Amino acid sequence: MIKRLRKGHRLPVDAPEPVAGDPHGVDHWRLEYDVLERVGRQLRSVGDALARRAFRYDRRYILTLRRNESPGPMTLSKEGTVHEIRFAQEQWSEHRRFALLHDLTDCLRIADVTVFHDWHADRERDLRFHELKSNPRRREGVRLARTRTAAEALYAGGPLPGPDRARLVETGVPYATHLSALGDAFARAHRAGLKTMRVPGQRGLLALDIAAAGDRWGLPEAVRQFRSAYAALLRRTRLSGERVCFGSGDSAARNTLAPPWGIYPLQPAQCAGLIADVLVFSVTLSSDNFVEELRKTGLDAPGSCRTDPT
Template identity: 40%
Template sequence: MAEIIPSEFKGSVMASGVEKSAVGNRRDRHTGGMSLFDADAYDPDDMMVHPRHQAMQSVLAQLIQQLRDCDTVEAGVEFQRHLLNRLLEVEKDRDGFKRASKRMRGGKGPQPQAPEPQSGRDLADVATWRFEHDVCERLARQLRSVGDALAWRVFGFHRPFILALCRNQSPGPMYGKAGLSAELEHFERACKEEGAFALLHDLTNCLRIGDMTVWDGVNPPRTEEIKTNPKNSRSVQLRRINQARAAVLDGGPLPGDNASELLYDLDLRLRTHLDVLRDALERAATDGIYATPVPGSRALFVVDQYACARQGLSSEQFNERRQHAVDGALQRAGIAAGREDHNIYVTSLDSTARDPLRVPWANYPLNPVACARLIGDYAVATVETSGPVLTRLLQATGLDARWVRPPGKADLQQGEVIMEIHQQERLRSVALPGGLTMTPGWTLQMRRSELDRYLMELLQPGTWAAGIKHVLAARQAGQPWPHYRNEHEIWV
């Protein structure tokens, strides 16, 4: 998201509620990102070697391939049924582990029919049951990330639908949800009796407004709120559904209390360097560690845990190889100087199905196995840039850009302004008393989500700069959420 406001009225701006940090606060410099977990009861590697977590890799790859093979409405419906069964199985066990840990904290034993832990840890230790719960929570997010990929696909990769429907709190678990039977009944009726295609929002993380969207083949997609008792429909939810629909179809404000937040059609083609990511993942799958510069003052680092394990690298060998690769990529990208004070990065680490603004990994033009590794963090991609260097890149295109984020290592905060891009309207200078002249202008304030997109989606710098110029040229005060027109040609 960016913010464009008249320069004479520039001030603090409220952040969007969906801009969140994807991971915790503990740094892990060996990946260039963050530590995998904040839990003190287990080591991050424990999660990666857990049998359930490892088994999910093949499931994810199969689901992604199945989704890509869907070419009929019937296949899409059957895919949802299959994904639903997988998700409910995981969430049922998650609920069981939660109940068991709660009982053990109260001095009791696990409940009868509690799911069986598979970590090999001490069954008498409540931390074992909490760990198993965390594993299931993570697996549920991984499955929902494939549901996100389905959502992007059925909406034709038209980002405005996602931007409009993601603006609620994250949904809770499906298992045990009141009203789930009513939703499933409505889903089956729409698909079987009405011949429509229906999408269950609870299978996703990115669709947070409404319970279901229906395509009848004639009208625009229709988002619905399903209640066991229709008389109990919540006016607040219905209003947000109508706001989302009006934002996409009629140019109205996005759902929420800020009427200045609007979708913005850039009328530009999206161009990326995602081929660099594909090549880097392939190299890392062989070498374990691979780093490369990316056009646009960026460096990409990829670590593949499978390849590192095959090579039997010691911690010292790993760190040496990683440091050598990273240093070389930073130098070639021209962003090595002042790294500790001015560099900023985004990472794939533990980000799956956390941020609804990110394109799901399953939609990236990659092999399904590579997508599954990114989803499960068996492959970790990090993209780094230098704020001042990035600013100079934009200045070279004629933009008056300034990096305003203070030097230091602090993590990006929700809604934090990191860059300002100013444009004066020289043809509208106004004479003031005393021989002074006022030149009105506009300032585009860039926030974390926009930089995240430039880095993680590897936009070509020319495309990114052209988009910024397009937004500035519109001279419309408010908070525009820009989108490109040809994303169906980029994502799978």
């Protein structure tokens, strides 16, 4: 619709109706497009969580299979998509094997499907990457070569796909978080609208339940309360150096390296709230403390770092 209206063409007789606004207005169709893009990312965020669970949270698979361009929107109008779905259904109905379609995710961008042959918890999982062709005559040389490179990187220590020839390296650094504090902050924000707290490591956490805050104050006053609470949190935390900030808003399926909200050890409703941006949080920490923690692990870091606090 956007392309037709930009060219001055008339709308077709069977044109769909936008949810709101004039169907002849380009801006109203842009809103439809933005909503479609956002819902697509939210669903793919769920797919990312499914992928990590299927791979037993082994980040090597994500780090390897993410190294390609995004496949774009998934649509049943493509013959390849229908072929992949049929293949996954046959794997289960005929062999009782779970087949994960990569286009359902944002983080799996190499190969079309992963088939899990072995589901025993006490054994090494046997899985296969498949590059499918709906047309047997079609050549898939580049895609097939990329899939083989990914398999060699995972199982033979070869270079990762891509021009930089990177390789997987075990750092030995444990991954520690304070996610229990985040769950507690959301539980309190559900009752009070928002909650701030200090987190170990000279960090400040602000959690916001948009629905609860709107019911309590109304949206304009909720925004003012948010800003006031954030300023008070920074004063209490007494951050040194520059401020390093991370906000959760509108981040579902935007970064293939980031763990998806669906695998966070929170209540299911809280995970869903993060995916849909009904719940949001912001973490602010000291650049001095951040640099010091990097140096403790043996990573060289600059003496200062700057980020946009917004």
